[in-house]
Amino acid sequence: MARILVVEDSSAVRAYIRAALEDAPGLFARGPDDAPAEVEVVEAASGFDALRLLPRGHYDLVITDINMPDINGLELIRFVRESERHRKVALMIVSTQSAEKDRARGLALGADVFLAKPFTVEALRSAVVSALSGRSAQFAAEAPPSEGATPSEGSR
Amino acid sequence: MTTESERAREEFFSEAQEIVEGLGRDLLALDEAQKSGHVDPDLINDVFRAVHTLKGLAGLFGATRMSTLSHELEELLDDLRMGRVELSPPVLDLLFRSVELYGRILQIEKEGREQPMPELDQLLRLLHRGTTGASGTASPGPIIDPSLLAVLTEYEETRLRTNIAQGLSLYRLRVRFQLATIDQGLDELKATAKPYGEIITYLPTGAGDDADSIELDILMASRASAETLRGALAHLGVDVEELPRQPAVPAAPPPPMPSVPARPSSHPTPAPPPMSPLRAELDATGAHVAFPRGASADSTSASIPPKAQDLGTIRSVAQTVRVDIHKLDILMNFVGELSIVRTSLERLLDKMRDAHTDRELALNLHRLQRDFERHISSLRRGILEVRMVPLGQVFDKLARVARQLSREADKQVNLVITGAETEVDKLIVEELSDPLMHMMRNAIDHGIESRTRREEVGKPAIGTIALNAFQKGNHVVIEIEDDGRGFDTERLVEGAIRRGVISPDEARTMSRREILNLAFVPGLSTKTDVSELSGRGVGMDVVKTNIAKLGGVIDLQSESGIGTKVTVTLPITLAIISALIVKVSDQQFAIPLANVQEAVWLDVDAVRVIDGRDAVTLRGSTLQICYLARLFGLSEQVESPGVGGFGDIDSPMTHQPQMSAPMRAQRRNSGAFGREYSAAFPYRPAHGTSAARGGGRVARPRRKFVVVTAVGTRRLGLVVDSLVGEQDVVTKPLGPSLKNITVFAGATELPDQRIALVLDAPALVEEMFANADRTRMTHGGPHGF
Numbered sequence: 001m002a003r004i005l006v007v008e009d010s011s012a013v014r015a016y017i018r019a020a021l022e023d024a025p026g027l028f029a030r031g032p033d034d035a036p037a038e039v040e041v042v043e044a045a046s047g048f049d050a051l052r053l054l055p056r057g058h059y060d061l062v063i064t065d066i067n068m069p070d071i072n073g074l075e076l077i078r079f080v081r082e083s084e085r086h087r088k089v090a091l092m093i094v095s096t097q098s099a100e101k102d103r104a105r106g107l108a109l110g111a112d113v114f115l116a117k118p119f120t121v122e123a124l125r126s127a128v129v130s131a132l133s134g135r136s137a138q139f140a141a142e143a144p145p146s147e148g149a150t151p152s153e154g155s156r
Numbered sequence: 157m158t159t160e161s162e163r164a165r166e167e168f169f170s171e172a173q174e175i176v177e178g179l180g181r182d183l184l185a186l187d188e189a190q191k192s193g194h195v196d197p198d199l200i201n202d203v204f205r206a207v208h209t210l211k212g213l214a215g216l217f218g219a220t221r222m223s224t225l226s227h228e229l230e231e232l233l234d235d236l237r238m239g240r241v242e243l244s245p246p247v248l249d250l251l252f253r254s255v256e257l258y259g260r261i262l263q264i265e266k267e268g269r270e271q272p273m274p275e276l277d278q279l280l281r282l283l284h285r286g287t288t289g290a291s292g293t294a295s296p297g298p299i300i301d302p303s304l305l306a307v308l309t310e311y312e313e314t315r316l317r318t319n320i321a322q323g324l325s326l327y328r329l330r331v332r333f334q335l336a337t338i339d340q341g342l343d344e345l346k347a348t349a350k351p352y353g354e355i356i357t358y359l360p361t362g363a364g365d366d367a368d369s370i371e372l373d374i375l376m377a378s379r380a381s382a383e384t385l386r387g388a389l390a391h392l393g394v395d396v397e398e399l400p401r402q403p404a405v406p407a408a409p410p411p412p413m414p415s416v417p418a419r420p421s422s423h424p425t426p427a428p429p430p431m432s433p434l435r436a437e438l439d440a441t442g443a444h445v446a447f448p449r450g451a452s453a454d455s456t457s458a459s460i461p462p463k464a465q466d467l468g469t470i471r472s473v474a475q476t477v478r479v480d481i482h483k484l485d486i487l488m489n490f491v492g493e494l495s496i497v498r499t500s501l502e503r504l505l506d507k508m509r510d511a512h513t514d515r516e517l518a519l520n521l522h523r524l525q526r527d528f529e530r531h532i533s534s535l536r537r538g539i540l541e542v543r544m545v546p547l548g549q550v551f552d553k554l555a556r557v558a559r560q561l562s563r564e565a566d567k568q569v570n571l572v573i574t575g576a577e578t579e580v581d582k583l584i585v586e587e588l589s590d591p592l593m594h595m596m597r598n599a600i601d602h603g604i605e606s607r608t609r610r611e612e613v614g615k616p617a618i619g620t621i622a623l624n625a626f627q628k629g630n631h632v633v634i635e636i637e638d639d640g641r642g643f644d645t646e647r648l649v650e651g652a653i654r655r656g657v658i659s660p661d662e663a664r665t666m667s668r669r670e671i672l673n674l675a676f677v678p679g680l681s682t683k684t685d686v687s688e689l690s691g692r693g694v695g696m697d698v699v700k701t702n703i704a705k706l707g708g709v710i711d712l713q714s715e716s717g718i719g720t721k722v723t724v725t726l727p728i729t730l731a732i733i734s735a736l737i738v739k740v741s742d743q744q745f746a747i748p749l750a751n752v753q754e755a756v757w758l759d760v761d762a763v764r765v766i767d768g769r770d771a772v773t774l775r776g777s778t779l780q781i782c783y784l785a786r787l788f789g790l791s792e793q794v795e796s797p798g799v800g801g802f803g804d805i806d807s808p809m810t811h812q813p814q815m816s817a818p819m820r821a822q823r824r825n826s827g828a829f830g831r832e833y834s835a836a837f838p839y840r841p842a843h844g845t846s847a848a849r850g851g852g853r854v855a856r857p858r859r860k861f862v863v864v865t866a867v868g869t870r871r872l873g874l875v876v877d878s879l880v881g882e883q884d885v886v887t888k889p890l891g892p893s894l895k896n897i898t899v900f901a902g903a904t905e906l907p908d909q910r911i912a913l914v915l916d917a918p919a920l921v922e923e924m925f926a927n928a929d930r931t932r933m934t935h936g937g938p939h940g941f
Contacts, residue, residue, distance in 0.1 A: 010170040010209050016216050019160035046344070051334045051360055051370050066309060067208060070358050074767070075309045079360040098210045101310050109306060118215025118223075 002132055003040045005057055006075060007050040007064040008094070013117075017063065017094075020121040021128065023031045047071025054080070057090055061132055066095040068100055074105055081110035090135035092127060094119065168217045169266055170478050172210060176258045179206045183251050190243050197237065197315060197354065204233040204311075210258070221261050221276060227255055228283040238314050249563075252556065252723040253279055302374075312357050319354060319377030326399040327385060329374040330361075331392065338370070343502075345374075347391055353378030382821070397784055411935050446785050481582050484543055491536045492905075493885030498532055499907035501525050536884070540581075540729050546858070547625045548576035551590050554596050559601045568618040575625035581729040584706050588634075591699045595636045596621070598696070602641030603720050605925050613717065615639065631681065631750070632728055637721040648674045672712045674698045694804065707748070707901065709868040709918050725868065732775060733887060735904075737880035737912060738863060741790035744912040746885050746904055747874065751865045751917035758860040758875055769770050772862065772873065774827060781862055781873035783910070867921040874920075887914050899923055 008014045018041045042057060045052040047068055049063060054062075059100045062080060066073035086147065093106045096117040103114050115130045117122065182203045189195045211226035213219075232250070235241040247671040256275055261853070264271060264845040272595050305313060314469045320326065329349070333341045342358075350357060363371045378385060382398045389396060421491045505525060562569040580588075604610075604619035612619055622637040647667070652658045696712075703710045708726035727733070727750055735746035736755070762772050763781065772782045786793070862873040885904035890897065901916035 010213060011170060012164065012213050013209075013216060015167040016161075016162035019164045020189065023160050045360075047360075048338050054333075055368075067205060067311075069205070071360065072307075072309050072312070072357065074309060075357065075359050077426040078307050079362055082362050096208060099315075105306055105308075117212045131779070 001040070003042070003058060004058045004061045004063060004128070005042050005044060005050060005053060005059045007044040007047065007062060007068070008078070009046055009065065009068045009072070011043075013065075013094075014045075017124065018043070019123050024125055030068075044111060047073070047076050050076055051079070054086060055115070060091040060094060061128065061135075063092045063094055063128070066093060066106060074102070074109055075108060077109045077111050088135065090131040092131045094124075157780060165217060166480075167478070168213055168219075172213055172219075172222070172258075172262055175206050175210055175543070176255060176262065177552065179203060179258070179548065180255045180556050182206065183248070183255060186243070186251075187248055187762050189843055190245070190248060194803060195243055200233070200237045201311065204230070204237050207233055219261070221273065222258065222265065223912050225254060225261065225276065225283075232283055239318060250279070252281060252560065254283075255556070261767050267418060279721075289878070291857070307359060308357060315354065316356050316375070316377070321358070324353065324377040324379055325382075327376045327378060327382065328397045328399055329376055329385075329389065329398070330371065330395040331374065332371045333367055334369045337370070340439065341392075341687055345389070348389060348392060349374075349376060352376075352380045352388060390607055411811075453819065477884035479542070481543065484539055487539050488536075491532060492884070493540060494532050494535075495884045495886075496905060496907050498525070498529055501528070503907065507576075517746075529894060539623075543581050543583075543729065545582045545585055545634065546576060546580050546726060546913060547580055547585065550585055550592055551576045551623060553706060554587060554592055557593055557596055558600060558621065561597060562604075565600055565604075565606050566601060567606060569600060570618050570620045572620060573623045577627040578627055578632055579728075580726065584729070587702065587706055588724075591702045591724070592634070592636070596623075599636055599638040599640065599720065599722075603638035603642075605641050607770070609641075611731045627728070628725070633724050634724045634726070635721055637719060640720055642716040642720050643672060643675060643712070644716065645714075646672050648672075652677065672714055675712055676710075704916075704918055704922070707750075707916070707918065711868055733885060733914075735883055735885045735914065736863065737883050737906065738784075738861070738874075738876040739878040739880055740784045740788065740876050743790060744782070744790075744910060745876075746883070746912045746914040747863055747865065748901070748914070748917055749882065751867055753866045753871070755861050755866040758862045759925065774862075774864070774873070777860070779864065779871055779873045780924065781875055782920075783875045785875075785877070864902040865917045865921060867918045870921050872921045872924055874915075884913065885912075 004096055006014050008017070021039050021041055024039075029140060034142050042053060042059070044053050050062070050064070051071070062076075064073040064076055073095065077091055077093070080089055080091060090113075092113040093103070093111045093112040094115045095102070095106075101136055106114060112134055113127050115127045119127075182199060184591060186195065186199055186203065189199060207226050207229045210222060211230055213221035214226055229251075233248070236247070241247065248766055257273075257279060260273070260278070264273070266752050269293035308316065316326075329342075329345075331345065346355065354377050356377060359373040359375065359785065361371045361373050376385075380388075386396045502523075502525060505518065505521055508514075508521070516813075555571055555573065558569060558571045598617075604621070605613070605615070607617050610619065621803055622635065624633075624635040624637070626633055633636050649658075649663045649666075649671055653660055653663055656675065657677055663671075675696050676699075697835045700710050703724055703726070706726055708724055711723040711725070713719040713723070714722070727748075734749040736749055736752050738745050738747060756774065758781075759772070763770055764772070766778065770783070771778050772781055773779070861876050861879055863876055863879075864871060864873050883906065885906075886906055890900060890902055899916050899920045901919075903911050903913050906912050
């Protein structure tokens with residue numbers, strides 16, 4: 001079960017991402033018991049929406065656009081990375097922003113993956129899987145087992 | 157990927173459509189701004205973002221043409237917002253053309269058609285030429301704190317540098333918002349701050365980490381002093397601090413992300429590139445802007461576990477949903493069905509009350525029935541409200557057309573719009589676009605004179621077109637008024653005589669209003685040379701037909717040399733109408749209540765024949781009347797057949813051969829003055845009617861009613877046998893074989909499960925008056941209507 005927050009001002013793009021992730025049976029299953037509702041996608045239409053949703057959401061992954069009004073994706077990334085509470089959240093940028101500067105800034109601020117728009121459904125899925133597993137592997141390595149983690153991997 | 161991805165695709169079309177519409181609006185605003193010489197950078201950025209989003213969407217959904225166009229446009233717009241290209245009228249033209257093309261591309265994509273678009277290739281070439289050769293990026297400018305720079309997009313950085321270069325001061329506005337009300341709070345802040353300068357970005361500080369509120373640092377450039385800003389924003393709880401400009405290289409700035417945990421080297425994703433380019437800039441000489449960090453470090457230890465019970469409650473955050481209008485139609489149909497149930501219930505109640513069986517039960521049922529009724533009408537109102545959209549959607553389109561046409565015709569036009577917020581049923585708005593567009597073309601092409609001509613006659617050189625909308629009862633009125641040359645009535649009359657529409661004798665007796673109505677006759681145009689602008693073949697007659705299809709009427713006022721005003725009156729909705737159910741012979745008909753003024757007894761002896769028309773005098777004025785039974789070829793009722801008599805009739809449709817004959821007039825050739833109509837109108841007097849009109853006495857046990865219908869300024873009395881009652885009806889279209897019948901708007905089901913035809917009052921009034929004119933013209937005799 002993975003909880004994913006999609007921050008994107010275009011509702012069609014949000015719908016596209018939701019469709020790609022929800023229609024992928026078995027993509028997020030980490031074991032045979034972790035079957036039916038493997039992914040839960042929550043949508044935020046702006047950076048502020050994301051700020052509103054973040055504190056209560058307990059997300060595993062935040063997928064964000066960069067070029068959004070008011071709070072841009074970079075600011076959101078910094079906010080998430082600077083907050084102890086969201087420390088473990090994996091961060092993925094999806095943006096058409098071809099400008100190398102913005103991409104570099106996003107990664108410098110602590111995003112895990114940058115996925116350039118337009119992307120295929122397959123590219124999105126594999127990027128999501130790699131962002132999630134990369135993040136959870138990282139915390140599995142540093143976190144003590146007392147956090148209730150399963151022995152193999154992942155702390156969720 | 158089936159339903160989900162289909163939904164996503166639908167979403168794509170409606171969102172793209174919405175963005176393109178918004179783009180059109182922004183461009184109009186940009187056009188205004190460009191003329192006034194002050195362009196708001198936010199506006200250019202909005203346009204950029206719109207195209208940017210379109211590009212992203214097009215890429216995801218495989219809309220190649222849209223993608224290519226967006227790509228070229230995005231480059232141009234990027235140059236514009238970064239200040240590399242100046243916003244000039246030719247650039248604006250390119251942008252306007254792009255918006256039109258987007259519309260067409262969307263249409264083609266939606267229909268899944270494959271068709272070449274040479275105009276797209278042409279525009280792409282132009283765009284490409286426009287963007288290549290753009291000079292390099294904005295100058296590096298002053299030095300900015302890299303920790304700040306790190307979270308700015310390239311655009312925000314450019315705005316920041318531009319503002320600093322222009323000598324504006326930088327301020328940090330620190331404010332705390334409750335998450336629940338952040339939108340309102342932010343809007344208020346934006347509106348208050350806007351006049352003082354430009355907001356560059358919003359940074360959540362992460363300080364005082366509680367789950368219900370958030371602290372923001374807002375970076376703003378302004379010419380105002382810190383004191384002024386403080387005064388202006390104090391009531392919003394904003395703390396204003398001016399960011400110092402340091403003359404030289406300062407001490408090393410705080411590390412960019414002090415609270416981010418160290419990244420393990422085993423991290424699988426690409427390593428973040430070093431900050432070196434920014435540092436290099438920092439090391440250069442120049443002013444330095446330091447951006448004090450928020451107290452975010454305080455929050456690092458305050459990790460609060462998420463509230464588990466909240467997890468399930470947060471699903472989607474969007475406040476609006478898009479709904480296919482047809483789904484609303486289905487809902488509305490249910491409301492119609494419910495109304496039928498309600499009326500049946502009412503009947504049953506009446507019977508129960510008459511039977512005096514169980515008074516208490518009847519009373520309770522009555523109360524229940526009243527509740528039911530109230531809720532149905534709330535439900536109906538609710539659905540109708542959902543269907544309503546502001547006319548502004550069409551007006552924006554009209555404004556774009558007006559701009560384009562006035563440029564092409566080289567006439568300067570000032571378009572004044574009022575009432576864009578007036579709401580109309582979505583379906584009506586869609587259908588309105590073409591007729592209104594045509595009227596706008598007429599106003600610019602035929603109405604507004606050339607600049608020189610206007611100066612000659614002493615008018616202001618710039619023409620004015622007013623586009624007004626307002627609600628009037630259950631109707632919406634749209635006016636297009638120009639201060640141009642007005643209709644040339646002499647040429648209208650000449651043309652009509654030449655084409656044999658009217659005789660020279662009639663021309664002499666026609667009122668001004670009647671003459672202006674000639675403009676709606678197919679093929680009669682005041683201009684002999686068909687202009688490129690108004691197009692070929694589409695005249696005011698088509699406009700009138702289209703408006704009539706929506707249940708509306710169109711009215712023309714014009715003064716030579718002063719201007720023309722076209723008034724369109726439309727019902728607010730088509731979905732459900734209140735109707736008066738009447739009985740003619742053994743058939744029931746529904747007359748839209750919106751067109752009904754009153755119903756009165758018919759005094760047969762008072763019927764006079766004036767000018768070949770039957771008429772009565774109603775409160776001192778003459779009212780033309782029409783016997784529906786005769787019009788529809790139904791036998792006039794002499795004796796009520798009783799309820800049992802209806803048994804053999806399933807629906808009025810079975811009477812089609814009988815009643816469709818007089819109505820067979822095709823819409824195409826039944827214009828107000830169409831002569832073909834008379835041939836296709838075999839007037840069939842039903843038995844015993846001639847005596848009635850002559851005032852002679854025939855056994856007639858039942859008094860008849862006159863239902864006074866009003867359409868625009870015309871009134872017509874419809875003679876019916878009896879009034880059944882008022883009823884909300886959902887009009888359903890007639891089948892394809894009946895669609896050419898002009899005087900019926902459709903059919904509806906009544907509570908007794910019988911079908912009633914819904915009269916199209918405007919069409920009926922039109923036909924009657926046209927028919928009377930024809931009778932007067934060709935025969936002058938007393939027969940006919």
